[in-house]
Amino acid sequence: MTQSNNNLPAPEVAELDLGYIRLSDSAPLVLAQELGFYEKYQLNVTLHREVSWANLRDKLVVGSLDATQMLAPLPMTTALGAGGLRANLLTGLVLSLNGNGITLSRALADNLAGLGGSPGDAAGTSAALAELLNTQPSLSLTLAAAHSFSCHILQLRLWLRAGGIDPDSRVRIIVLPPEQMVDSLARGIIDGYCVGEPWNTAAVQRGIGTMVTSGFSVWNNLPEKVLGVTDAWHQANPASHLRLRLALMETCQWLAIPENRPQAARALADPQYLDLPERELLPSLCGKLQYQRDGAVMDEPDFHVFGRYQAGFPWRSTARELLDMSMEMLGGSATEAERSAVVQQSYRPDLYRQAARHLGITLPATDNRPAAAHDAPWQMAPGVEMGADLRLAPLKAGGH
Amino acid sequence: MSQDSDTSDTNDKHTGASTPGVMVLDDRPERAAMVEASLERAGFRVVSMLSTASGLLHQIEQHKPDVILIDLESPDRDVLESLAIANAHNPTPIVMFSGTDDQDFVSDAMRSGVTAYQSQTLTPDIVRPIIEVAVNQFRYFESMRRELRESEQRLEDQRAIERAKVLVARQLSISSEEAYARLRRISMDKNQRLADVARTALAALHIDEPEQ
Structure with a gap:
């Protein structure tokens, strides 16, 4: 199926330390180990479960990790020094699209349902929340996201704006570690959150929260996690990096097959990886979710996308959008030239193309993809299948 | 545990002339106390010690730390960084x-296991010795924990051997000295630790080790 290893240059280093976070979409990193794809490319990988994105970044930069799962905006915001720490990071492979959800406390979600915002209806729940906030001016809501520079926070802001809610003034958005979300919701410290799975399903199954929308419904097929390395590591180890991307791309192709997803959930549940009940991991990985406890099971085949719709491709157009939206939150301190340079350095389609050619994957001719143009899968070129790319529009003009 | 900064400290801080105020975020209270004591001996000022992120924002507003020392493995680091971004x-x-x-x-x-955050008004030569103090205390704490683990292990080994000696003696109707000699012989023949031989014997006799 794939070309032999003989066509590949020998790895500069074969022993690799990779970092990941306790989330369902760490599936590519974990399953590559379980299925032997690292081994196939003569890599001996040790996986390290880390507790914060800050840890992954720091360990990457000081070299105690060779590569890590990383939030899609982070290579760029780190290269710009947003938040105080500057380091040249890059990605040549997107690991997953989508995978997040927005969950509210059951009481709040019930309120919204009473106002016409049913769970699963992204625009409807946002409009209902706007109505609730308008009729109760003193209502103060705190929502959480997993990181300042994440798709979670951008999806949360898009969702709020769809109903006409100003995310900077009408609600308070804080950062919380994913693992603290469910408990904080149960204790009433927060009213809702946007986070990756299984932390939405966990709240639903435990009867603590109701998921009101998937990340997919807010922004179709948004790159979520990428494989991050430092520029220096890539320069020193181009062959190891290529082999690592190949191992992960083959794993993502395996994960693209729906019948394989239950096995992925079983592997992830293991104590040495996520150490979570399989029943919390299965729904989103199998694309069959409940938005509320005892509610209908919804078909969401694209809730997590691995290896389909050119999911691995590090689109520069999307990178630029993620960067602009992140900088908007910061008050936009980078110039046009700086932003453009950072996108060029951090998002590397050339590296993706190099690996894709080894696997015989048909490549798009451009490094940019259209935005907000397709409501269903479509063909960019013969053999280049793309996913839907719609997103919620802000209710009022002049959003961003 | 926590020590509030007094008015003069706060005033000094705004002139930038006094020693920086340090906040220690650590889920191990013993280690945090060691870091605090050690920093104070070195002439630094600990404004607050916290074990979790709850109230982190409030605590930072209240104490206005110049330096935050935090356990590398704390999940609260992303929360902390979000405060700096905001x-x-x-x-x-x-x-x-x-x-x-x-x-x-x-x-x-x-x-x-130490990471640190600093206010941008401080220069690295002021912050570095503060981090060094924390690093030394973290290392000392780790070596103490290792010693404790080792001595606990030795104690458990000793208990298993004593119990196996008594029970093997009873089972085979021999003296406990003879039972001990046999256990030792197996240990040498099989090249296994005596405590492991004792545990195997206890398991074979379907007897659990005593709880305490």
């Missing part, structure tokens, strides 16, 4: 990658 006055990650020297120092600190 408000430029809050401490940001220490600028560690300016020179080779600094990078070695920071890698070293990270290996001991």
Whole structure:
């Protein structure tokens, strides 16, 4: 199926330390180990479960990790020094699209349902929340996201704006570690959150929260996690990096097959990886979710996308959008030239193309993809299948 | 545990002339106390010690720390960084990658489990000794824990051997000295630790080790 290893240059280093976070979409990193794809490319990988994105970044930069799962905006915001720490990071492979959800406390979600915002209806729940906030001016809501520079926070802001809610003034958005979300919701410290799975399903199954929308419904097929390395590591180890991307791309192709997803959930549940009940991991990985406890099971085949719709491709157009939206939150301190340079350095389609050619994957001719143009899968070129790319529009003009 | 900054400290801080105020975020209270004591001996000022992120924002507003020392493995680091992003006055990650020297120092600190955040008004030469104190205390704490683990292990081994000696003697109707000699012989023949031989014997006799 794939070309032999003989066509590949020998790895500069074969022993690799990779970092990941306790989330369902760490599936590519974990399953590559379980299925032997690292081994196939003569890599001996040790996986390290880390507790914060800050840890992954720091360990990457000081070299105690060779590569890590990383939030899609982070290579760029780190290269710009947003938040105080500057380091040249890059990605040549997107690991997953989508995978997040927005969950509210059951009481709040019930309120919204009473106002016409049913769970699963992204625009409807946002409009209902706007109505609730308008009729109760003193209502103060705190929502959480997993990181300042994440798709979670951008999806949360898009969702709020769809109903006409100003995310900077009408609600308070804080950062919380994913693992603290469910408990904080149960204790009433927060009213809702946007986070990756299984932390939405966990709240639903435990009867603590109701998921009101998937990340997919807010922004179709948004790159979520990428494989991050430092520029220096890539320069020193181009062959190891290529082999690592190949191992992960083959794993993502395996994960693209729906019948394989239950096995992925079983592997992830293991104590040495996520150490979570399989029943919390299965729904989103199998694309069959409940938005509320005892509610209908919804078909969401694209809730997590691995290896389909050119999911691995590090689109520069999307990178630029993620960067602009992140900088908007910061008050936009980078110039046009700086932003453009950072996108060029951090998002590397050339590296993706190099690996894709080894696997015989048909490549798009451009490094940019259209935005907000397709409501269903479509063909960019013969053999280049793309996913839907719609997103919620802000209710009022002049959003961003 | 926690020590509030007094008015004069706060005033001094705004002139930038006094010793910086340090906040210690650590889920191990014994270790945090060691860091605090050690910092104070070195003439630094600990404004607050916290074990979790709950109330982190409030605590930072209240104490306005110049330096935050935090356990590398704390999940609250992303929360802490979000505060720096939201408000430029809050401490940001220490600028560690300016020179080779600094990078070695920071890698070293990270290996001991310490990370630090500093206000941008401070220069690295002020912050570095504070981090060094924490690094030393983290290492000392780790070596104490290791010694404790080892002595607990020795004690458990001794208990298993004593119990196996008594029970093997009873089972085979021999003296406990003879039982001990047999266990030792198996240990030498099989090249296994005596405690492991004792545990195997206890398991074979379907007897659990005593709880305490």
